[in-house]
Amino acid sequence: MIKVLFFASLREQLGCDAVDVAADQLGSVAELRSSLATKGEAWHVALSNEQLQVAVNQELCDMQAAISDGDEVAFFPPVTGG
Amino acid sequence: MAVDISISVQAEGFDPGAEYNRLRSDNYSDGATAMFVGNVRDFYVADSEEGAAQKKSVSVLELEHYPGMAESALAGIAREAAERWPLGRIRVIHRFGPLAAGDEIVFVGTTSAHRQASLDACAFIMDFLKSRAPFWKKEVGVGDDGKTQSSWVEARSSDESALKKW
Numbered sequence: 622m623i624k625v626l627f628f629a630s631l632r633e634q635l636g637c638d639a640v641d642v643a644a645d646q647l648g649s650v651a652e653l654r655s656s657l658a659t660k661g662e663a664w665h666v667a668l669s670n671e672q673l674q675v676a677v678n679q680e681l682c683d684m685q686a687a688i689s690d691g692d693e694v695a696f697f698p699p700v701t702g703g
Numbered sequence: 704m705a706v707d708i709s710i711s712v713q714a715e716g717f718d719p720g721a722e723y724n725r726l727r728s729d730n731y732s733d734g735a736t737a738m739f740v741g742n743v744r745d746f747y748v749a750d751s752e753e754g755a756a757q758k759k760s761v762s763v764l765e766l767e768h769y770p771g772m773a774e775s776a777l778a779g780i781a782r783e784a785a786e787r788w789p790l791g792r793i794r795v796i797h798r799f800g801p802l803a804a805g806d807e808i809v810f811v812g813t814t815s816a817h818r819q820a821s822l823d824a825c826a827f828i829m830d831f832l833k834s835r836a837p838f839w840k841k842e843v844g845v846g847d848d849g850k851t852q853s854s855w856v857e858a859r860s861s862d863e864s865a866l867k868k869w
Contacts (some may be wrong), residue, residue: 629767629855641794670857679772695772697769697837698839698855699834699858700834700835701835701839701855701857702768702810702833702836702840
């Protein structure tokens with residue numbers, strides 16, 4: 622399984638902070654994102670935001686990053702701390 | 704000698720004076736200490752529907768973070784600073800949860816033998832923290848109509864461009 626986390630405005634748009642997704646046939650973050658976008662209109666809209674950032678196992682990555690079983694993947698809007 | 708790095712991500716407040724004392728305690732090799740403290744403002748400027756900037760009062764700032772990654776991202780930025788400048792100590796604190804106007808949000812403190820290294824490293828850590836550490840601000844305030852409003856703070860392109868100077 623891949624543990625997927627959502628933060629901030631994205632979490633609110635989806636009404637969901639985490640889902641577990643079967644790892645089969647998901648080789649990259651981009652494929653995971655496309656698969657999640659089929660979960661409904663809200664998911665399609667929220668996940669098509671070009672500005673979304675992604676972290677794999679708590680490291681910032683790009684959408685082409687490879688993923689595999691057991692990974693933790695987080696999607697979030699640009700950070701605004703400090 | 705290895706740089707002494709200390710990172711905290713916490714809900715509790717902190718005392719900048721006590722942090723200064725900790726940076727200085729038994730530290731006789733560093734003649735320079737640089738510190739930055741970020742606090743919650745009592746207003747923010749939001750874009751109205753007409754496109755004009757509007758001032759609104761903020762009663763609460765909610766800070767969301769990604770537990771685990773927040774700490775590791777700050778530690779990574781601090782390690783990078785330690786590789787680039789001859790520093791003695793680095794202290795970074797970032798708070799999360801609901802904060803009120805005036806509250807401290809973030810602390811960065813650095814020490815070095817001479818001032819330039821600690822000043823530059825302090826600014827470097829803040830610049831990278833703004834664009835790379837997983838924290839998100841949500842402002843809760845009262846609009847002109849007296850109703851409570853909340854909105855996520857938008858990332859500023861000036862924060863991303865601030866990285867280019869490093």
